[in-house]
Each structure stands twice: as C-alpha cells, then as structure tokens.
Amino acid sequence: MTTPSALHYSKEDFVSGADVRWCPGCGDYAILSVMQKTLADVTTIPREKHVFISGIGCSSRFPYYMNTYGFHTIHGRAPAIASGLKCVRPDLTVWVITGDGDGLSIGGNHLIHCLRRNMDLKIILVNNQIYGLTKGQYSPTSEKGKITKSSPYGSIDYPINPLCVAIAAEASFVARTVDSDPRHMSQVLSRAYKHKGSAFVEIYQNCIIFNKDAFAPIIGREHRDDRAIYLENGKPLIFGKGGTKAITLKGLSLRETEFATAKKEDLLIHNESDPSPAYSYLLTQMEYPEMPVPFGVFRAIEKPTYDGMMEEQAQFAREKKGAGDLKKILYTEDTWTVTS
Amino acid sequence: MKTLKEIELESVTIRFAGDSGDGMQLTGDQFTDTSAIMGNDIATLPDFPAEIRAPQGTLPGVSSFQIQFSHEDIFTAGDAPDVLVAMNPAALKVNIADLLKGGLLVVNSDSFNEDNLKKAGWKSNPLLDGSLKDYSVLQVPFSSLTRNALAESKMKLSDVDRCKNFFALGLMFWMYGRKMEHTLQWIQDKFAKKPEMVDANIKALKAGYNYGDITETMASRYIVKQADIAPGSYRKITGNEATALGIIAAAELAGKTVLYGSYPITPASNILHDLSKFKNFRVKTFQAEDEIAACGAALGASFGGEIGITATSGPGICLKSEMINLAIMVELPLVILNIQRGGPSTGLPTKTEQSDLLQVMYGRNGDSPAAIVAPSSPANCFDYVIEAIRIALTHMTPVFFLSDGYLANGSEPWKLPELDKLPKIKINHPQTSDGPFLPFTRDEKTLARPWAVPGTPGLEHRIGGIEKADKTGGVSYDPINHHNMTMLRMEKVKRIADDIPPAEVLGDARGKLLVMSWGGTFGTVRAAVLDLQREGKKVSHCHVHYLNPFPKNLGEIVKNFETVLIPELNTGNLSVLIRSQFEGARVVPYNRITGQPFKIREIKEEIGKLL
Numbered sequence: 001m002t003t004p005s006a007l008h009y010s011k012e013d014f015v016s017g018a019d020v021r022w023c024p025g026c027g028d029y030a031i032l033s034v035m036q037k038t039l040a041d042v043t044t045i046p047r048e049k050h051v052f053i054s055g056i057g058c059s060s061r062f063p064y065y066m067n068t069y070g071f072h073t074i075h076g077r078a079p080a081i082a083s084g085l086k087c088v089r090p091d092l093t094v095w096v097i098t099g100d101g102d103g104l105s106i107g108g109n110h111l112i113h114c115l116r117r118n119m120d121l122k123i124i125l126v127n128n129q130i131y132g133l134t135k136g137q138y139s140p141t142s143e144k145g146k147i148t149k150s151s152p153y154g155s156i157d158y159p160i161n162p163l164c165v166a167i168a169a170e171a172s173f174v175a176r177t178v179d180s181d182p183r184h185m186s187q188v189l190s191r192a193y194k195h196k197g198s199a200f201v202e203i204y205q206n207c208i209i210f211n212k213d214a215f216a217p218i219i220g221r222e223h224r225d226d227r228a229i230y231l232e233n234g235k236p237l238i239f240g241k242g243g244t245k246a247i248t249l250k251g252l253s254l255r256e257t258e259f260a261t262a263k264k265e266d267l268l269i270h271n272e273s274d275p276s277p278a279y280s281y282l283l284t285q286m287e288y289p290e291m292p293v294p295f296g297v298f299r300a301i302e303k304p305t306y307d308g309m310m311e312e313q314a315q316f317a318r319e320k321k322g323a324g325d326l327k328k329i330l331y332t333e334d335t336w337t338v339t340s
Numbered sequence: 341m342k343t344l345k346e347i348e349l350e351s352v353t354i355r356f357a358g359d360s361g362d363g364m365q366l367t368g369d370q371f372t373d374t375s376a377i378m379g380n381d382i383a384t385l386p387d388f389p390a391e392i393r394a395p396q397g398t399l400p401g402v403s404s405f406q407i408q409f410s411h412e413d414i415f416t417a418g419d420a421p422d423v424l425v426a427m428n429p430a431a432l433k434v435n436i437a438d439l440l441k442g443g444l445l446v447v448n449s450d451s452f453n454e455d456n457l458k459k460a461g462w463k464s465n466p467l468l469d470g471s472l473k474d475y476s477v478l479q480v481p482f483s484s485l486t487r488n489a490l491a492e493s494k495m496k497l498s499d500v501d502r503c504k505n506f507f508a509l510g511l512m513f514w515m516y517g518r519k520m521e522h523t524l525q526w527i528q529d530k531f532a533k534k535p536e537m538v539d540a541n542i543k544a545l546k547a548g549y550n551y552g553d554i555t556e557t558m559a560s561r562y563i564v565k566q567a568d569i570a571p572g573s574y575r576k577i578t579g580n581e582a583t584a585l586g587i588i589a590a591a592e593l594a595g596k597t598v599l600y601g602s603y604p605i606t607p608a609s610n611i612l613h614d615l616s617k618f619k620n621f622r623v624k625t626f627q628a629e630d631e632i633a634a635c636g637a638a639l640g641a642s643f644g645g646e647i648g649i650t651a652t653s654g655p656g657i658c659l660k661s662e663m664i665n666l667a668i669m670v671e672l673p674l675v676i677l678n679i680q681r682g683g684p685s686t687g688l689p690t691k692t693e694q695s696d697l698l699q700v701m702y703g704r705n706g707d708s709p710a711a712i713v714a715p716s717s718p719a720n721c722f723d724y725v726i727e728a729i730r731i732a733l734t735h736m737t738p739v740f741f742l743s744d745g746y747l748a749n750g751s752e753p754w755k756l757p758e759l760d761k762l763p764k765i766k767i768n769h770p771q772t773s774d775g776p777f778l779p780f781t782r783d784e785k786t787l788a789r790p791w792a793v794p795g796t797p798g799l800e801h802r803i804g805g806i807e808k809a810d811k812t813g814g815v816s817y818d819p820i821n822h823h824n825m826t827m828l829r830m831e832k833v834k835r836i837a838d839d840i841p842p843a844e845v846l847g848d849a850r851g852k853l854l855v856m857s858w859g860g861t862f863g864t865v866r867a868a869v870l871d872l873q874r875e876g877k878k879v880s881h882c883h884v885h886y887l888n889p890f891p892k893n894l895g896e897i898v899k900n901f902e903t904v905l906i907p908e909l910n911t912g913n914l915s916v917l918i919r920s921q922f923e924g925a926r927v928v929p930y931n932r933i934t935g936q937p938f939k940i941r942e943i944k945e946e947i948g949k950l951l
Binding site for chain 1: 373376377379390522570571572574575576585588589592597599601618619620621622624625626628629630632633634636637638639640641643644645646648650662663666671756757759794795796797798799800801802803804805806814815
C-alpha cells in the first residue's frame, strides 16, 4: 500500500486526457485546473481512492476530465449515489460536482438530506446563475427579473441562496470561493478536502456565453476591494482598499462602518466554529448590492458523520451479538423438525 | 357428562375478522404458528385496511386473517372459509358472503348492539332476523366472558376488553384440538415487561379454551391430522421475511456487503425493518429521503463493488426508473425489489396485484433491457432473491424481483435450506490491466463488462449515462456505435437465458391446454390443475419464474399446446409478452383485478370452459 508520505503527485497525474469540451473562456477550466493542482499538492491518500460523482449540467462533465474514478450520473442525484458509495466504502474520498440547477433545483432534496446527515462528502456547487447546457434559461439562483429565453418578460422567481440552504441544513462545513481567484479557490478546496463530514463549497463561476460577468460587480478587479470580504477566522470582517472598512453587529443587523473609528467591541469577529448556525446564516445575508459579499469558510464544525456512525452501529451489533451467523437467524426458536 | 364427537377433517379454513384494533392479525398468526408446529401444512392470507385505525366499528376498519391448515399438501389459504370468527357486526357484514353455506359462524354477541349495528349498516340484528339461517351460528359473548375471567385484574376496563381476541383464540384452539404451549410462551416473551398483561392474556386464552371444554354449546371437536411432510427442519415464514433472509444469505454467499436503500412503502417496508435488525451481518440499511435516493444509494454501492439493493412497490418504481436506466447504461449490478400492490398511482396499498410486469419490462426511456425474476410462494422468496442477486452480480445488470402483497404477507411452512449446500456467488474484480484499462470490454460468454472498483490502482476510469464508445467507455455520439451498443445491451440480457434452469411442465408435455402462471398466483393455479388432473382432465401447468429473459425452452412448451390459458391479477401482462415473443401462440387471458388472490374454483371454471 502507498503510504501518504510516498505520494508525490503532480497536477498532470490528475489529468485524464479526455478532450475538455467546455466553451472557450468558461470558468470551469479554472476550477478543473485548480482542483487537479490542489489534489496533487494536498492528497494524503493515493489517487485511486478519489472518486468524482456528478449530476447533469455543464459542470457535471467534470469527472470525465479527472484521472480518478468517476461517475457522471443523472440530473440532481449525485449526492444520493455518492452517499451509497461512501456508506460501503468509507476508505474513499468522494467528491460531488454539481451546479445551481442540478444541486438546487432538480436535486435540492438530495442536497439538503445529504448535508443534514453529515455524510462525509465534498460537495462542490458551481454557481453561474443560469442554465448553460440547455442554452440559457434562468436558474434557481438567477436574480429576480432576469430576462432569458424562458423569461422574456423577466423571471418572477425569487432566487435561492445556496449557502442559506446549506446552513439551514446544518452542514458542518460551508464555504464560498470564485473561479477567478485560483489561490483562494485552492485554499478553500484544500480545507474542504481535509474536513471530516459534509463539506459544501459554492464557487461563483462565469458562464461566458449565457450569463457573462454575472459576478463582475462583486468580484471584478475594479469593485472587489469594496464589495468582497475575505473571511479569516478570529479576525474582524474588514474590506475596502487597505482594509479601511469593517462590519459591525447591532442586534441582529450587520452594518458597514469605518474600521478606524469603530468601537472595538462592536466589530464582528469571524468565528467559523461557532456551534450555532445563526452566525454563519447572518453572513449569508450579506448580499450584493446592499452589502459586501463574504468569501472563504463560513462555518467549519466537527460532528460525527453518517458513514462513521453507520460503521459504529455495525461494530456495536457485532460486539453485542457476535459476527452474523446465518444458521442462527434461519433456524430460530420456532423451528420444528419433521422426521420420516 | 356430555359425549363429545370428534370429527376428522382433511383441512379447515378459518377466517378471523374484527376491527383493526381487535388484534386479528396477531390472533391469526398465533393459530398459524401452533398449527404449523403441530405438523399441518398451512397457508395464510392476511387482509387489512390501508388506514392504521379507521373509525371503530365501521366497514373500512375491518381487518381479517385467513388460514388453511391441512393434513394434505396445500397451496393456498383456501377459497372460502369453513369457519368465520366475527368480532363485531362490521366484520360480519364484510365477510359473511364468503363463508361456505353450512359453515360455522362464531360471533361476539356482546358487540351486536344498536350502535354497532348501525355503524355497520345492518338494518336489523342479523342474529335475530333469520338472515343467518344458512349457517351454523355460535353466539359467544366474548366481551363479557373476558371481563368475567379478568374480574380480579387491576387493568383498565378498556385494556381488559382488548384481551378478548385471546379468549376467541382459546376457543378455536379447543375446537380444533390445538395445544396452547406455543402461544403461552409467546405471550410471556412478548409482554415480558408488563406482567399484568401476561397474566391477563393467559387467563383470557385459557378461559376461552375452557369455555369450549365445559359448556355444552358445541357438539363436536375437529381433528386435522399432521400432514405428510418431507423430513427436515421447518419454520413458518412470510414472503417478506424470506426475502430479507435471502438478502443476508446472498451477502454471505458473495462475501460482500449489501447496501439496502429504501424509502418506506407498503407492502415492502417490513423487509427494511427486518434487515435493519441484522447489523452484525454484511447488511447496511439506508432509509433514504425518497425513492430516487434509495435507488441512487444502492447504485452508488454497486459502483463501489458491493451489492446495491433497493426495494419498493409500484409507485416507487415510477420514481426509480431513471436511476434504473442509468444502471442499465453504465452496466452495473442493481437489484430492485418490487412488492407489487394494486395500482395505478396510489391504488390499493394493502391489496395484491401483478400489474407491474410490463412496467418493469418496458417502462424506461430508450431500449433498456433488464432481467426479471418472480418468486411463487412466500418461502421461495428466499431462493429467488438470491437468484436475482446472483444474476445481477455475474451479468452486470439490473434485475427486478417481482413479489406481491399476497406473497409478502402470506405465510407457509418453510423447509430450511442446508446452508453449506447453497452455491457461492463468484465475482471477479479486475486488479490490473495490460495497457490502458478498458471498462467496456466484455466477457465472451455473458457479454458482462469488467467490474473494476474504486481504490484499485491503475484502473481509474469514468462511466456515465451518456452513450459510450465500445470498449473504451469514452463519450461517443457516433451513430454506428450507438446502434452496436444498444444491441450489445439487449444481447447481454438475452444471454442470461444460458444461465437459468429450463421451465417445467406439470402434466403432459403436449396437448390441448396449458395453464401458464407467474408470481404469486402459483398456489391457486397449481391446486386447480392438480384437482382437475385427479379428475382425469387433460390439462398441464407451467409456472414461469424467469420473466426476462424467458427460459430457453419456453417457446417449445408454448408450441406444444393448442391453447395457453394465462390467469393473471392484471389486464394481461404475461399474455402480451408470450404473444409478442412466440408468434402463433393461442393465448387466452383470464384476468381479475380485485386486489384479492384468485380462488381455486375460479381457475377451475376457466379451465373447464376450454376443455
């Protein structure tokens, strides 16, 4: 068996060689590349123990391009398939690649239940706020009023916030990153890999064809100082060029303030391991254009995983009843014998 | 001292009927266990409403349990009861039409008050108005006799009243010369933590027995001698219990872990309940958020190299279909248990039907073949679920196991298998590859692809629901490739026919009339054909356990008969398949869709019309 210390992978070891068929300029290229590089750097298990499972959509082609085990499944159901795999093969690291339509529309149910169970899966939700593969209809994360092929008068759906869903389901690890910042993305993916339990990562992704620059007002070069906050555990939420602005908490409301003049006790200090989901939920409410938008790890807590508890119960049963003996359960007390 | 006549009978059919809360299933179960232990052949038919507790005393709330126990080999729970035990006017109303003319009717006379009569829709009291003159009526005040017997009990009166089913059971035990030991022991185990309940139920049971013994209301007792049963160890088993045990056995035989993904649904749920108790075996149960996830989790387990099983009833199959199709496309093993019930839609959740055969055969997009097997008795659910698992694992394909509500809840004696004689299920996972691994190469004989599992170094590969290139498994939209892959998937399932036993014919191998059945109707059809054969009629019977593909000799069998009568509890599912696969077959369908099993008499009549 390969010991972790003997693992020397390069990015190329995780490249499958299949032709990548995303549109030129698609944000998925960056995500794929960062994933391949990050895994090469941080994996503590051999490559063959990584499995990528996806649903349907542009981003769900991801497994074909990873030189690991992979399963491109059906629309919205990847978390269910991944859960079954993890239950019988806890030795594997199982990644789920999904999108805003796959994970939050057709597969919303599975996502919620997978997160609440704290199944030990790494779920990457690539959010481009549009249906790309079906050629440009609004998605559950599209802003209200969005004009698309299926909403020529503007969509009348209120959008869903992926991180709210994850936190409402009390996911043990919740983070957000963006395709245009490979360094940050790599840090977040690395944290997700190391987390034991459901790790949920939303990646803002640019669909160059159907929803170009959807996140540019937040994360574009000229705006991001003022409109993005990079979360650091134990530190105040500061932003603005040179860190001039901060966030304070008054009652249940978050407010922008000048860092220099703010009272220290009013400053919101990031605590990703707060056992209550209420704090991280507040962070998810920081939405453009009213507030700067946080990136990084919103929540990271430890709690027993479903697959771990499943194994514990089996262990407990074996200790209590002994290893299964088929004869015992067939020839029960109410067995009778007929002699000739 | 009265003189008691003892009359010997070949077989007796008793139906216990009462309110859902009266404990009729339990009473029937106890009578069955004791009869089985005393050496009779038995078969049972529970019938209960979908509502957990319909309003007390009303017709929809009636629950019943029918048992036939016999000195001879029997195949069904009996067409019509010889004895009806009716605990209230509603139970009488629902069941009286089935009781044989001249049969014995035992009623709880205490319950025939104005209120209960009205709830059950009796215009006048049938015990008084002569409407029961065709039957031998025994009025027993079960409620007051039970209260008397438990006069010293400190239990609430409502709890005391709930013991009356044991009084009724005691009386039936006396009447048919049954021993009380088994039930006495059962009561002690069941209520071990409630000594006052143990005491009360035992007193009620004995009081019922003694009531038979000391009152002179009954002129005779009946004896049903032991059946001539093959030597061996036996236990009573229902279809769902046998299915659960078969799953555990298959896991041992294959040396693999089962992941049983399920979402509760009647009548499949108690397999989940059973399996979740056996965590010290190679079985993991996963109660999923919905039917789709249950199937998905099972498929995920298959991808991981273990045994993925999902179970449901018809409506759940609708939901799982897309996932099953994915399993067909990626050619992974998957076992889907469909415990059929009345449909369409929610249909009749607690009643039996066989109307999902064409659904599992054809109900998916694209040309998507899957194997289908169906058990034919409660006990052989054990054998056929193992068979379904074996086929899935060795042929890399989804396999449907089509049980039904009748098999699932019905019970019979089961001759226990000798465990060391059950054949091992051999599976080969590739460990290495010369050159790049090709996940869609095929076994020459079966056309199954290699089952390489995650964690195997050097065999990393990707599979998916998009059409794939032959051998490499890479995404392919090539027209000729799609044609070839479609044909390969069809052919792979067809070749399972090389790996299953031939169909058997009871009676002459050729002739005028063959009766063909599948699934849970086996017992009734077999009994009808045997009866007629004994009368010298020329009729043969072929029961089909493998529905897709059919056994290789089935076409030959069909060709050897002028007419094939196919009785089914649907509008003609198997008839469609036989006609489409065997050109020229003269098929006569006989269809009933009542939610109830066939009666032997009905089948005999249909056969009679064709002879």
